[in-house]
Amino acid sequence: MFADMYPSANGRPSMPPQILAATIVLQSLHGLSDFDTVQELRCDLRWKAACGLGLNDTAFDPSLLTYFRRRLQRSADPNRLFTAVKEVVAATGVLKGKHRRALDSTVLDDAVATQDTVTQLVASIRRVIRDVPGGEKTAATWCTAHDYTGPGKPRIAWNDEQARAALVDALVTDALNLLGHLPERQLDEKAADAVGLLALVAGQDVEPVDDGRDGRWRIAHGTVHDRIVSTVDAEARHIHKNRTRHQDGFRAHGAFEPETGLLTEVELTRGSGQDNHEAAVAEVLLADESEDLTVLGDTAYGTGDLREALETDGHTLVIKPPPLKPAVPGGFTADDFHVDTAKGEVTCPAGQTKALGRPDAKGARTAQFKKLCTHCPLRDRCTRSKTGRAFQVHAHYDRLKAARRQAADSNWQAEYRRWRPPVERAMAWLVAGGNRRVPYRGVLKNNTWLHNRAAALNLRRLINLGLTHTGHTWTLAPATT
Template sequence: MQGEWTGELAGPDVWVTCRELIPASSVFAFLAEHREALFPAGMFADMYPSRNGRPSMPPQILAAAVTLQALHGLSDIETVQELRCDLRWKAACGLGLYDTAFDSSLLAYFRRRLSRSADPQRIFTAVRAVVAETGVLKGKTRRALDSTVLDDAVATQDTVTQIIAAIRRVAREVPGADEVAAAVCTAHDYADPGKPKIAWNDEQARAELVDALVTDAIRLLAALPEREHTPKAADALGLLALVADQDVEPAEDSDGRDGRWRITKGTAENRVISTVDPEARHVHKTRSHKQDGYKAHLAVEPATGIYTAVAIRPGSGPEHHEAAVALDLLADDDQETDLDLFGDTAYGSGQASAALLAREHRLFFKPAPLTTAVAGGFSLDDFAIDTTAGQVTCPA
């Protein structure tokens, strides 16, 4: 059941006694001043539906702690340590001077309840509303744009594993599909979630298996009757069609119509890497470093550290590129024009820059390094460009 905030403190009220030590423009002071308005008790009632059991830690304290944790990028254990030892954290979360906070596992439980609730964005929405109402950002025209990779907890799956898992999911989710699969799918015993027992060091055996699995997927999709499906069934069918196609191409001597397939060379663009989490993607922050998961995008006012907008997107695809997402982040900013925008090279695409300049923003993006078409050749800076006359003069 939900714990109630009674106002009883372990020791002196840190915000009352140490207020002058905490910068007035900081997030700590903001939370200390507006915590009760930000996070009223009723805001979290749906997350604690049971009226039985031991009362939880008041969610207002946990919400404030999670807000600061996200801002500072701390682990759960580090967050609790700050709550125990840092006066600013105690003031922001409403703890007394002698309060030893709580076990770090409560933060994980709270985030889990929040993510599974009907409104997992409620904390950010509440902070934005109070920021707008109090005018904390009034006159602050700088916004820093950035992104980071969020690692996914699922393992990357190869083509064989994905197709088998997708066929099993269709058989499980689509009414009658289990019987159809038993009749038309012959490449593998799909009651077994493991990989087929073949000589995996035999290239020909692997090729024949992939060909047979893709054929099974096509047969299953073709044999199922067309009708309205539940969302789960429709997702299962769509995923099977996707994974059966994304990693294969017609065999070397095939015209694409004889039903013979092989693994394609290279990696498909925007490839689904796991049937467990179909939205996870390969993410490249650099050419040499690859991670699997999502990208978190943010816009922040650097003086106060307040996040003005956040978004979590798949890690690949042009519509999820930093420059494209930046337009969405800034579209909801209370100050629609006249901002100083700071970011790295990723935000400086021509299309995004033109759109931001049209909104009368000032851009301070790191320029992309100049390159030459051939070794020892000229770069753009070597050419004389006269935009008025519409002429470009080669330095040669």
């Protein structure tokens, strides 16, 4: 199982990898540090028995766990422990005939502190000076806003707004000068990452000062999309879980079988970006499913693209459609308009019909009512635009409208209310015991950790269901009365 992680023919691992793997799973279950994990292995007989150690075995140095995780993360199959547990699940047959999968996600806090603009700029410039050949010499000539060889932030009167503005301007100027005057040469991966990070940080929070003078910078209003929140972990992101809850970190996604309480797949992604949205990750969560399923999810999974993909794969959808938002509070919604996509026409609540225009890059078409709204008695309930209503019909309009009709059915609602809520319990299991905060930096390391934790939770659930080995295969023992 671990032969590819130890390709050298010289000698053998100092500790059998199966013992380290079992220890990693227990560590993920209990959310312990490497030191505390080894202490448990030395002192707790249950841990010794689970990991295959004898009574008098004194475990190993905690650094071995770090080395093992590093080999695992860099291997061709970093999630092999979760895969092994999935094979046990398949052998028991516990999922046979269980055709429902509930999807959900939760936000995980990052393992580093969020940095402000000044801290990120200083840290990024220091990293280029340290990691890029010729960076130190270039910085000595072109970077004058701060002594980057010393620790800490620049010493200014932080309660002085003008001083802060001057510092930001000077730091951005230093960053751009450093990027523009580095020697032209082929960079290795470490140096290239340092240069790329500085370029991102130098442009994400600032904008030119519009005062008639060139080359001056200030903190920009608003937050740039996909903003880096820390140079220590450049993959952590600022996440809006909802309108009131904001966090910095990553997003954990899961597919859950609600009858057995087993996680069938998990995935950890950055917290922002189209490729990391719940609907984009859903196809990954269901990619290994060989049977037609009933897929349950909230409005985050209700996009037209995901619906089309899942329906093409033969799945039945019990996914809550996104709510309609009227242009005027209490006014007409999109369902009050009659849309005939085949004819390319839209009829408004007042009975006026307009043709749909040509599709844009995303396949959306627009009907321009405009002048017809001038003397319309229903205008106050339809639009606030001074020029009149423009009604947009996107590429999946018919599919989403059918989903809204389906969601109004009582049988659909009963199915959703019964089988969708249990996935919240699975998300609570993932973050319980202090595991809301990820233990490592970066998507790769934390994604492996999430899969290991899901494997541990599934093992615990299987044991509660009566997991046993017959000598030939895994099975669930029948419940005793």
